[in-house]
Amino acid sequence: MSTPQSGRGVHSGPVIALDAMGGDHGPREAVRGAVQAVREHGLSVVLVGRRPELAGLLAEEDAAGAVPIRHAEDTLTMHEGALASWRRPRSSIAVACRLIRQGEASALVSTGSTGGVVTTSTVRLRTQHGIMRPALAVSLPTRPRPTVLLDAGANADAKPEMLVQFAHLGAAYARSAFGTRNPKVAMLTIGAEPGKGNRLARKTADLLTAAAAQAPQSQRLDFRGNVEGHDLLAGEVDVVVTDGFTGNVALKTVEGAVRFTMDAVTEAMTSSTAAKAGAFLQRKGLRELRNRLDSETYGGAVLLGLNASVVIAHGASRAPAVERACRLAHDLTSGGIGEEVRSRVQAGARSARRSRTGSGGEDQPAT
Amino acid sequence: MSTPQSGRGVHSGPVIALDAMGGDHGPREAVRGAVQAVREHGLSVVLVGRRPELAGLLAEEDAAGAVPIRHAEDTLTMHEGALASWRRPRSSIAVACRLIRQGEASALVSTGSTGGVVTTSTVRLRTQHGIMRPALAVSLPTRPRPTVLLDAGANADAKPEMLVQFAHLGAAYARSAFGTRNPKVAMLTIGAEPGKGNRLARKTADLLTAAAAQAPQSQRLDFRGNVEGHDLLAGEVDVVVTDGFTGNVALKTVEGAVRFTMDAVTEAMTSSTAAKAGAFLQRKGLRELRNRLDSETYGGAVLLGLNASVVIAHGASRAPAVERACRLAHDLTSGGIGEEVRSRVQAGARSARRSRTGSGGEDQPAT
Numbered sequence: 001m002s003t004p005q006s007g008r009g010v011h012s013g014p015v016i017a018l019d020a021m022g023g024d025h026g027p028r029e030a031v032r033g034a035v036q037a038v039r040e041h042g043l044s045v046v047l048v049g050r051r052p053e054l055a056g057l058l059a060e061e062d063a064a065g066a067v068p069i070r071h072a073e074d075t076l077t078m079h080e081g082a083l084a085s086w087r088r089p090r091s092s093i094a095v096a097c098r099l100i101r102q103g104e105a106s107a108l109v110s111t112g113s114t115g116g117v118v119t120t121s122t123v124r125l126r127t128q129h130g131i132m133r134p135a136l137a138v139s140l141p142t143r144p145r146p147t148v149l150l151d152a153g154a155n156a157d158a159k160p161e162m163l164v165q166f167a168h169l170g171a172a173y174a175r176s177a178f179g180t181r182n183p184k185v186a187m188l189t190i191g192a193e194p195g196k197g198n199r200l201a202r203k204t205a206d207l208l209t210a211a212a213a214q215a216p217q218s219q220r221l222d223f224r225g226n227v228e229g230h231d232l233l234a235g236e237v238d239v240v241v242t243d244g245f246t247g248n249v250a251l252k253t254v255e256g257a258v259r260f261t262m263d264a265v266t267e268a269m270t271s272s273t274a275a276k277a278g279a280f281l282q283r284k285g286l287r288e289l290r291n292r293l294d295s296e297t298y299g300g301a302v303l304l305g306l307n308a309s310v311v312i313a314h315g316a317s318r319a320p321a322v323e324r325a326c327r328l329a330h331d332l333t334s335g336g337i338g339e340e341v342r343s344r345v346q347a348g349a350r351s352a353r354r355s356r357t358g359s360g361g362e363d364q365p366a367t
Numbered sequence: 368m369s370t371p372q373s374g375r376g377v378h379s380g381p382v383i384a385l386d387a388m389g390g391d392h393g394p395r396e397a398v399r400g401a402v403q404a405v406r407e408h409g410l411s412v413v414l415v416g417r418r419p420e421l422a423g424l425l426a427e428e429d430a431a432g433a434v435p436i437r438h439a440e441d442t443l444t445m446h447e448g449a450l451a452s453w454r455r456p457r458s459s460i461a462v463a464c465r466l467i468r469q470g471e472a473s474a475l476v477s478t479g480s481t482g483g484v485v486t487t488s489t490v491r492l493r494t495q496h497g498i499m500r501p502a503l504a505v506s507l508p509t510r511p512r513p514t515v516l517l518d519a520g521a522n523a524d525a526k527p528e529m530l531v532q533f534a535h536l537g538a539a540y541a542r543s544a545f546g547t548r549n550p551k552v553a554m555l556t557i558g559a560e561p562g563k564g565n566r567l568a569r570k571t572a573d574l575l576t577a578a579a580a581q582a583p584q585s586q587r588l589d590f591r592g593n594v595e596g597h598d599l600l601a602g603e604v605d606v607v608v609t610d611g612f613t614g615n616v617a618l619k620t621v622e623g624a625v626r627f628t629m630d631a632v633t634e635a636m637t638s639s640t641a642a643k644a645g646a647f648l649q650r651k652g653l654r655e656l657r658n659r660l661d662s663e664t665y666g667g668a669v670l671l672g673l674n675a676s677v678v679i680a681h682g683a684s685r686a687p688a689v690e691r692a693c694r695l696a697h698d699l700t701s702g703g704i705g706e707e708v709r710s711r712v713q714a715g716a717r718s719a720r721r722s723r724t725g726s727g728g729e730d731q732p733a734t
Contacts, residue, residue, distance in 0.1 A: 115558075153557055156565040190520055190615040191482075198523040198612040229619025233627040245565040246616055248557040249609075252596025253617050257624035260600040261660065265632050268652035285635035293628065 013044055014333035016326050017096040017105035021049040021075040022112025024316045030111055031057040033322025034067045041323070043330050046105055048072050048096040070095060076116055093117060097124035100308045107309040107329035111322060117312045118154050118303055125306040128338065130345040133158070134305035135166040136244065136312075137173050138251055141293055142235035148174050148183075149232065149240045152301060153248035160203040163187070163241050164211055167221055168344040169304040170239035176335035177302075177328060183238035186227040188246060196226060200243060208241075214351035219344045229253075258293050300325045302332070305341065309333050380411055381700035383693050384463040384472035388416040388442040389479025391683045397478055398424040400689025401434045408690075410697050413472055415439050415463040437462060443483055460484060464491035467675045474676040474696035478689060484679045485521050485670055492673040495705065497712040500525070501672035502533040503611065503679075504540050505618055508660055509602035515541050515550075516599065516607045519668060520615035527570040530554070530608050531578055534588055535711040536671040537606035543702035544669075544695060550605035553594040555613060563593060567610060575608075578715060586714035596620075625660050667692045669699070672708065676700050 016037075020030035027049055035058070037043045047054050051071040058064050072095035074088050088094060093112055097120065099105040108125070110117045114136070122134055136154040139146035148170045155162065167185050174183035187205055189197035194205065205226065212223035224237055232240060232250060242250065265286075270276050300321065303310040309332040313325040383404075387397035394416055402425070404410040414421050418438040425431050439462035441455050455461060460479055464487065466472040475492070477484045481503070489501055503521040506513035517537045522529065534552050541550035554572055556564035561572065572593065579590035591604055599607060599617060609617065632653075636646040646653075667688065670677040676699040680692040 156557060156563075156568075188616060190523060190612055190619075196523075198610075201523075201612070229616045229621075230623030230626070232620055233623050242616075243565075245557055245568070246613055249555060249596045249613055250616055250620050252557075253599055253620040254596075254624045256597030256600050257621045258628050259597070261625050261628035261632075264656055264660065265629075265653070268656045271652050285638050286632070289631055289635040293631065 013042075013330060014107055015044040015046060015105040016107045016109055016329050017046050017048055017070070017099045018322070018326065019049070019093045019096045019108065019110035019112055019117075020047045020054060021072070021092040022110050022116075022315070023313070023322075025318065027053060028057055029317060029319045030322050031067075032061060032319035033317070033326065035061050035063045036319060036323040037326035038067050039063075041327060041330075043326055045326055046070055046099065048099065049075065049092045070099060072096075076112060091120070093120045094124060097121055100125060105308075107311070107333045109311045109313060109322070109325045109329050111313045111315060111317050113315060114153065114301060114312055117310065121303060121306060121310045122154075125308050125310070127305050128307055128341055128345070130349060131165060131169075131305040131341070132162050133165075134303050135162075135169050136247075137170060137302045137304050139177070139300075140233060140254065142233055144235060145178055145180060145238065147232065147235060147237060147240060148177075149188075149242070149247055149251060150304065151242065151244040151247050152251045153244045154303065155244040157245070158200065158243035160200060160207050163200070163204040163243065164207045164348065165305070165345060167208055167211070167223070167239065167241045168219075168348060169341060170241060171221060172337050172340040172344060173302060173304055173332070174238045175340065176332045176337040178238075180238050182222050184222050184224050184236075185239040185241060186224045186231075186237040188229070188232070188240050188242035188250065189226045190228060192226050192228060194225065201226075204241070211348060211351065219347035262290055262293070300328060302328065304337075307338070309337060380409075380697060381474055382411045382413060382472040383474045383476055383696045384413050384415055384437075384466045385689070385693065386416070386460045386463045386475065386477035386479055386484075387414045387421060388439070388459040389477050389483075389682070390680070390689075392685065394421060395424055396684060396686045397689050398434075399428060399686035400684070400693065402428050402430045403686060403690040404693035405434050406430075408694060408697075410693055412693055413437055413466065415466065416442065416459045437466060439463075443479060458487070460487045461491060464488055467492060472675075474678070474700045476678045476680060476689070476692045476696050478680045478682060478684050480682060481520065481668060481679055484677065488670060488673060488677045489521075492675050492677070494672050495674055495708055495712070497716060498532060498536075498672040498708070499529050500532075501670050502529075502536050503614075504537060504669045504671050506544075506667075507600060507621065509600055511602060512545055512547060512605065514599065514602060514604060514607060515544075516555075516609070516614055516618060517671065518609065518611040518614050519618045520611045521670065522611040524612070525567065525610035527567060527574050530567075530571040530610065531574045531715065532672070532712065534575060534578070534590070534606065534608045535586075535715060536708060537608060538588060539704050539707040539711060540669060540671055540699070541605045542707065543699045543704040545605075547605050549589050551589050551591050551603075552606040552608060553591045553598075553604040555596070555599070555607050555609035555617065556593045557595060559593050559595060561592065568593075571608070578718065581718035586711045629657055629660065667695060669695065671704075674705070676704060
């Protein structure tokens with residue numbers, strides 16, 4: 001647990017490097033979010049971006065000096081591709097990664113484009129020892145708890161062994177972010193029965209069943225088998241594992257279908273005078289619902305499996321979303337997600353070795 | 368255009384073999400739907416299933432003799448797998464396929480399980496000449512016109528060349544079912560820019576771009592490039608092509624997210640006294656909306672690319688859904704979807720050969 005060099009000393013816990021230049025609304029919302037995170041939650045944040053601009057915005061918020069700044073002269077727009085962001089070492093996201101590699105910060109929050117953040121942070125922070133690829137995790141607005149969906153798009157082409165690691169990453173995330181003690185893990189496929197799905201899903205299900213049976217108790221996956229698309233929002237499992245292509249399609253389909261339905265409801269509610277009167281009586285409940293289902297509210301993807309927690313606030317994030325992203329980065333890092341991933345992956349590798357040499361546990365399904 | 372052997376001669380057009388034994392609600396709803404299709408729309412339908420049972424139900428509907436019956440002694444339940452249905456030649460679905468092969472009917476409607484119908488009809492009706500695999504097409508409740516999504520689950524593992532054929536199948540379907548003259552076709556992937564997606568999607572996009580440039584005008588694909596999950600319900604394209612794994616996940620995710628949102632709206636609308644009063648004023652519009660979005664209402668998947676049109680009514684179909692499925696089978700067959708698929712596939716094969724021998728058109732993108 002390091003403290004920021006230029007911090008004021010009153011804050012403790014992990015230092016969060018906030019790439020403040022990336023969002024759709026410019027750095028103002030990031031600066032506001034950082035000030036809230038520092039003042040209201042006592043977090044340690046370092047703003048990364050063009051110093052004159054950030055200092056001016058802090059002063060406008062009546063918070064000059066309240067949040068330390070690290071200068072980065074270059075800025076990537078939301079529309080620059082992943083490759084551009086990777087090539088530019090002076091961009092705010094690259095400088096934020098450098099702070100982490102130098103030990104001056106231990107988590108990253110960015111409002112930049114998902115593709116750019118994934119590429120840059122994967123190259124600059126690298127995966128944890130033993131992790132093949134990082135996975136992008138999102139939280140779906142299910143009840144009673146959010147369901148974690150991963151990979152939501154970091155790896156368009158995945159291997160079964162990667163998906164098993166994603167299951168461990170997702171379980172560690174559900175525990176760190178939502179306090180779920182024994183996360184129930186399922187695999188997204190077509191058809192609920194065992195043996196359904198494409199080649200990748202079938203092979204992955206076999207490996208997950210074996211991993212559930214073989215790992216030692218503390219790192220055991222509670223693998224509940226297959227779920228289908230209509231189960232994503234049922235809230236019955238804590239983690240849903242899939243490849244990044246399917247996961248990204250599913251996530252965006254959820255977002256689109258929720259928006260489509262809410263728009264259709266609004267239209268139906270104003271289609272007659274009686275309906276309009278009804279809509280007036282409904283407005284509070286529906287506004288709250290729209291907020292709950294709004295991707296900006298539950299949004300904030302997390303890139304798991306790197307040598308630091310990386311939270312990607314939605315590009316259209318306003319200050320409260322940036323503040324929530326900082327709190328999530330803080331919770332993940334303080335909660336020791338890195339250590340949990342390490343022990344889970346080591347246990348997974350050991351049991352895979354035992355399984356290959358034939359000395360491992362019984363091949364019984366977990367469910 | 369054949370007429371049923373036992374038909375009454377007053378009806379014309381293609382004969383529809385209706386597998387009446389498969390649905391969740393038993394044959395009663397299928398019989399009612401068939402009677403409506405015959406009496407109200409003048410369609411030619413043959414009921415296939417246990418004769419005594421079907422004759423009794425017809426009599427109860429005051430329609431004894433109104434719809435011819437072909438006896439099939441065996442019946443598959445919704446829960447029997449695809450393999451079971453394939454092995455049982457005396458099942459109602461198998462007998463219905465036999466009617467078609469013998470020229471006594473030219474389209475199939477079933478209320479059975481999708482897996483069973485897909486497997487049985489693929490084996491027994493076979494694909495049209497030149498078609499690699501059939502594809503399952505569904506209509507999404509978009510406006511102004513439904514968007515056709517395919518493959519919705521017939522092929523969990525697909526090749527790029529299959530997806531190009533699916534694009535032609537979907538275009539032919541949009542024309543026959545909805546009268547769309549030049550259907551706009553897009554591919555479902557992650558990221559809207561060219562070159563995004565997994566290996567399958569990238570290769571398919573290349574082939575679709577080439578197919579759009581090279582085919583003769585009448586069979587040309589109007590390929591509009593990539594769409595993402597949140598575009599599925601936007602109604603901006605007529606056909607969305609994907610593999611059966613991704614398509615099935617996307618379809619079920621749409622269904623689940625629409626249901627989830629409607630349930631959340633209902634809950635929000637009854638959360639206070641004012642909201643309840645509002646809900647009372649809203650009930651008509653929202654009931655209509657629920658009907659419009661209900662998968663049973665827009666449901667009815669179509670298996671395209673076989674030697675007859677195959678319409679799979681939702682397993683929970685009531686009589687009106689069965690009647691609509693019969694009308695759809697009639698429209699597809701009368702509209703000559705078989706011939707259109709044939710000419711499109713032949714043109715596609717010719718242009719692919721030209722392309723391989725280097726004598727074909729320019730490699731310009733369609734958009």
